[in-house]
Amino acid sequence: MFSKTCEYGLRAVIFIAQQAKTNEKVGINTISEAIDSPQAFTAKILQQLTKNKIIESIKGPYGGFFIDEKRLNKIALSNIVQVLDGDSIYTGCGLGLHQCNDKKPCPLHFKFIEIRENLKKMLENTTLLELSSDKALADYYLKN
Amino acid sequence: MFSKTCEYGLRAVIFIAQQAKTNEKVGINTISEAIDSPQAFTAKILQQLTKNKIIESIKGPYGGFFIDEKRLNKIALSNIVQVLDGDSIYTGCGLGLHQCNDKKPCPLHFKFIEIRENLKKMLENTTLLELSSDKALADYYLKN
DNA sequence: TTAATAAAAGATAAATTCATCTTTTATTAA
DNA sequence: TTAATAAAAGATGAATTTATCTTTTATTAA
Numbered sequence: 403m404f405s406k407t408c409e410y411g412l413r414a415v416i417f418i419a420q421q422a423k424t425n426e427k428v429g430i431n432t433i434s435e436a437i438d439s440p441q442a443f444t445a446k447i448l449q450q451l452t453k454n455k456i457i458e459s460i461k462g463p464y465g466g467f468f469i470d471e472k473r474l475n476k477i478a479l480s481n482i483v484q485v486l487d488g489d490s491i492y493t494g495c496g497l498g499l500h501q502c503n504d505k506k507p508c509p510l511h512f513k514f515i516e517i518r519e520n521l522k523k524m525l526e527n528t529t530l531l532e533l534s535s536d537k538a539l540a541d542y543y544l545k546n
Numbered sequence: 547m548f549s550k551t552c553e554y555g556l557r558a559v560i561f562i563a564q565q566a567k568t569n570e571k572v573g574i575n576t577i578s579e580a581i582d583s584p585q586a587f588t589a590k591i592l593q594q595l596t597k598n599k600i601i602e603s604i605k606g607p608y609g610g611f612f613i614d615e616k617r618l619n620k621i622a623l624s625n626i627v628q629v630l631d632g633d634s635i636y637t638g639c640g641l642g643l644h645q646c647n648d649k650k651p652c653p654l655h656f657k658f659i660e661i662r663e664n665l666k667k668m669l670e671n672t673t674l675l676e677l678s679s680d681k682a683l684a685d686y687y688l689k690n
Numbered sequence: 691t692t693a694a695t696a697a698a699a700g701a702t703a704a705a706t707t708c709a710t711c712t713t714t715t716a717t718t719a720a
Numbered sequence: 721t722t723a724a725t726a727a728a729a730g731a732t733g734a735a736t737t738t739a740t741c742t743t744t745t746a747t748t749a750a
């Protein structure tokens with residue numbers, strides 16, 4: 403469904419969001435260990451997310467990645483997916499045809515639209531606030 | 547959503563299904579031209595589908611690929627996706643976690659289940675019969 | 691201002707997916 | 721039985737995605 407990049411990115415951001423309440427920054431080392439992802443690769447992904455203002459970072463000692471608690475309800479999963487995987491999930495034709503749309507639909511066009519709309523709405527309606535609220539639970543299961 | 551392999555495969559099978567009514571076999575050349583896909587690559591995919599009894603093939607002059615018209619209503623898109631992409635689409639965790647299930651759910655588990663169930667049902671309920679019935683329409687748009 | 695820390699940036703490497711080319715096997719008609 | 725046709729099978733190559741390693745830049749405390 404998502405690329406590895408996007409999967410790691412989502413997991414990392416959810417983890418960082420869970421630390422937002424304590425206002426603590428987390429280093430890449432801590433993050434990649436917590437979410438069980440390759441460290442250097444995850445660092446690259448977080449770099450992208452930082453550039454795109456999804457998360458923030460500070461270099462040097464006591465530095466790390468963080469998210470302003472007040473923004474937790476502003477950041478939806480769709481924002482993260484958009485940065486890392488673009489909008490191919492929403493827009494691409496299920497059969498890979500370039501010119502597939504309402505006026506020139508592939509044989510499956512309208513069936514796919516329904517599925518994709520559901521996915522889109524789900525990602526748009528799920529914010530980091532929601533995912534970071536039940537910290538203990540989410541925190542635990544994020545590792546498995 | 548699907549791999550290229552699966553996209554080409556779906557397009558090819560839908561095309562072959564559309565020829566089933568006339569009981570005509572189609573060659574790989576005709577197929578790859580019709581669905582605008584790389585020929586040799588598509589041939590490999592059709593080989594897989596033949597091994598897995600989704601389609602049938604006969605070698606030599608007057609040979610080619612075909613589907614028994616009587617089986618059109620037995621073959622669902624889910625069968626094709628299963629052969630080419632496995633069941634990762636249905637079963638895989640949205641966040642890429644290995645041990646994500648109802649008892650140990652990732653933070654998004656139950657939201658993803660809903661989406662995936664929709665997709666699964668759609669693929670299971672869409673048969674080649676349906677897709678081959680409006681031949682003129684489907685045939686035309688399959689190329690774009 | 692120096693040493694330590696941590697992210698940013700750039701280069702490179704491994705793995706996987708996508709794609710092609712060549713040889714072999716089966717089938718048909720002449 | 722031979723030549724032609726078309727899929728099967730195997731080998732190889734290109735592109736993309738995934739992943740790592742090294743160097744640079746920013747920040748902090750001593």
